Amino acid sequence: MEILRSLVENSRITISQMSKEIDIPDATISNRLKKLEKNAIKQYTLILNPETLGLKVTAIIIIQTESEKHENVEKELSVLEEVSEVYSISGEYDILIKVWAHSIHELNRIVNSKIRSVDGVEDLTEMIVMERVKEGVVPPMGPEK
Structure with missing residues (x-):
């Protein structure tokens, strides 16, 4: 540890x-x-500052899928470069994704031309991130000894 x-x-x-x-x-x-x-170590990587790359908009999108096409939706969303995270979730929605864009206009284009067009996407809800309070890539490892 x-x-x-x-x-x-x-x-x-x-x-x-x-x-x-x-x-x-x-x-x-x-x-x-x-x-x-x-x-234990999946990969070594780096964390970029999205704003310095011009990525000013982050959205969390929850998606309902047709149950028989769920896996296809996961795969299709996973290959989109604007999508940084894809989670299969429980509850009313089936998938949660994190999307990065340079502007609201670009986010709208991504959602309408890429995400909604994936075969099996039934409905979605977009949430725009207003402020990153805590963002990390490492799970808690327990107390120090």
Whole structure:
């Protein structure tokens, strides 16, 4: 857990820096890191600032699907570059997605020409994000020891 916490805090940390911080030998960290990369670490990535890329609009969209076409809708939405997240959910709606756009006009085009045109989409509700209060990519890892 200490190795994961260290990587979450600074994914560019070197093994030797991590070794000094958590007081574990380099070789041990290297071996544990290899094991973590097989099952716990899905990928190394970076988080971009969307506003510096001109992505000023974020929308959360919940979608109702035709039950027999649900998997198709998931696949089709997953390949759209404007869609960063796709979740199959329970309740009145079946899928939740996160969409990025440069403007409201572009979001409207994405919704009408790309999302609504996916075979199996019955209905959807769009919610525009007004403010990002907390946004992260790492699940909680439990208390420190």
